[in-house]
Amino acid sequence: MKSHSQHPSSHKSMFYGIGLTMATSIGMVAIVMLAGWRPNVASTNSRGASPRSPLLTAVSQVSDRTPPPPADASTEIVIELDAQQVESAGIKTEVCRRQPFSQTIEVTGKVALNEDRLAHIHSMVDGLVDRVAAGLGDHVQADQLLAVIHSREVGAAKLELYQARLELEMARVRFQLAETIASNTLQLVQALKDGVAIEAIEEAFRNKHMGDYRARLLGSYAEYLKSAADLQRLQEIRTVGAVAEKTILSARTKRNADLAVFQATLEEVEHELKSQKLELSQAVQKAESRVTVALSNLSILGVEPEAVDSIDPAELGESISDYPVRAPFDGTIIMKDIVLREQVTSNKLLFSVADLSEVWVSADIYEEHIPLLHQLDGRQITLRTAAWPGKTFTATVFYAGDLVDEATRTVSMRAVASNPEGLLKPGMYVSVELPSVDSRAAVVVPVSALQHHAGKDFVFVQVADGKFQRQDVQVAGVNETEVAIARGLQEGQRVVVQGGFILKTKMLEDLLEE
Known part of the structure; x- marks a missing residue:
């Protein structure tokens, strides 16, 4: 064996x-x-x-x-099931129709800071850091104090403003006093012109301030009245021949001279009042201009108007040189480079503050989709990220790009997205879905109707009760819910939209038996 x-x-x-x-x-x-x-x-x-x-x-x-x-096996395959099998498999069909179809384009984007809400904060003056009031990652409000810098330049500017204000106050007091004197004096002048008796004038203007104008006016007026009275007295006794003509002539000349002096005094006083008022008014304007220059200098240095509303060097002491650094808007401190007692200059970056409640999303769009970009300006796009599965975000396109990158052959698109919860982090990658603006009519079936095998796309068409035929198709486009069919399916055919996988399994079973 x-x-x-x-x-x-x-x-x-x-x-x-x-x-x-x-x-x-x-x-x-x-x-x-x-x-x-x-x-x-x-x-x-x-x-x-x-x-x-x-x-x-x-x-x-x-x-x-x-x-x-x-893969090149015959696609003329019909699957037959009885009514009970159809029900058990949960097979459902729908009539395919020709209707508008919009395809969603998906690209990769990146979250970035909103450059319109980003601030790099410098000190406008050189100085020594006296206080740091905020740290990295802090959420700050608009005008919140971030740091205090001790600056000699700011202190000198505030003292200059203090002196200018004092001079302005004094100039205004002098001007107001001059206005009072001018008003009283002009009233006296008018009374003298009207020929009011000296006793009445003395009584009316006893307690009114006029400076030396009272003595000048009343003195010249009294001289005129005296010479006029002397002339009148001489003229009264002239009739009896007791007075020589020469004496009367001399008295008349004296009266006329005193009248001229009095009138000249009136004119001089009126002119002096006008000149003095103009001079003091100019002094006030000059003082006001100096205050304005001092305020502007502080404003250029970045000192808030509220900080200089009231300056008292005796009360403020060394703090008069404090220069506050404040947040320009609500946001988050994303960069901090400042420590206590550090000497800083105006070109040193101290903080960066970003408003993360809104972020930008940038995406590179290939040349083939450039026609779509021109129609997306101002429209909303959908964002998804692996960091938050199942959650979608929306953004509004505000820049559709004007230049094609020579290296990547793409156009940069930018959109702004609301980010109140801070879920979108700058630097994060996102999936960007661009809606198709053009809707073209096509034979459309649900995504669930499309099957794949051996590199081919097909659907199951119900040809009779319990009979389903595989029908190869050419896909024109796919979106979230629908598939546009370019070839292989006619409008009005009934396709399987649920349970197609069972039919596919049966088809594979039949293929194995061959």
Whole structure:
């Protein structure tokens, strides 16, 4: 008797074949179970075994079958199921229709700081850091104090403003006093012109301030009255021949001279009052101008008007040289480079504050989609990120790009997104969905109707009750819910929109049997 031995490699090949067949069988069973197939269970037959669905029976016998045929196998395949199998498989159909279809374009974008709400804060003056009131990552409000810098320049500017204000106050007092004197004096002048008696004038203007104008006016007026009275007296006794003509002539000349002096005094006083008022008014304007210059100098240095409303060097002491650094708007401190007792200059960056409640999203759009960009300006786009699965964000396009990058052949698009919760972090990558503006009519089916196998796209078309035919199609576009079919499907055909995976499993089963 001869013993027959087999080569070890033949055992190895056999085991590999058995393992591959078993793995295929287990995979097919798992696919059917995951698809939700629920076979109909009938009563036990005469042999005591419960009948099984033909689909499950076929899957359990895969181990005795050959591998699937190549990808170019015939697509003229019809799957037949009875009514109970159709119901168990949960198969549902819909009539496909021609309707407008918009395809969503998805690109990768990046979250960035909103440059319109970003501030790099410098000190406007040189000085020594006296206080740091905010730290990295702090959320600050508009005008919140960030730091205090001790500056000699600010102190000198405040003292200059203090002196200018004092001079202005004095100039205004002098002007007001001059106005009072001028008003009283002009009233006296008018009374003198009207010929009011000296006694009445003395009584009326006794307590009114006039400076030396009272003595000058009343003195010249008194001289005129005296010479006029002397002339009148001489003229009265002239009739009796007691007075020489020469004496009367001399008295008349004296009266006329005194009248001229009095009138000249009136004119001089009026002119002096006008000149003095103009001079003092100019002094007030000059003082006001000096105050304005001092305020402008402090404003240029960045000192707030509220800080210089009231300056008292005796009360403020050394703090008169304090220069506050404040936040320009609500935001977050994203950079801090300042420490206590540090000497800083105007070109040193102290803080960076960013308003993260709104962020920018930038995305590079390829040339083929440039026509779409021109229509997206001002429209909303959808954002998704792996950091927040299942959550979507919206952004509004505000820049559609004007230049094509020579290296990447892309156009930069930018959008602004509301970020009240701070979930979108600058530097984070996001998926950007660009809505198609142009809607073209196409035969459209739900995404669930489209099946794939061996590199081909197809749908199952219901040709009769319980009969479903595989029909290869060419896809024109896909969005979140629909598929546009370019070829292979006609409007009005009824396609399977639910349970198609069960039909696909049955199709693969039939292919294995061939």
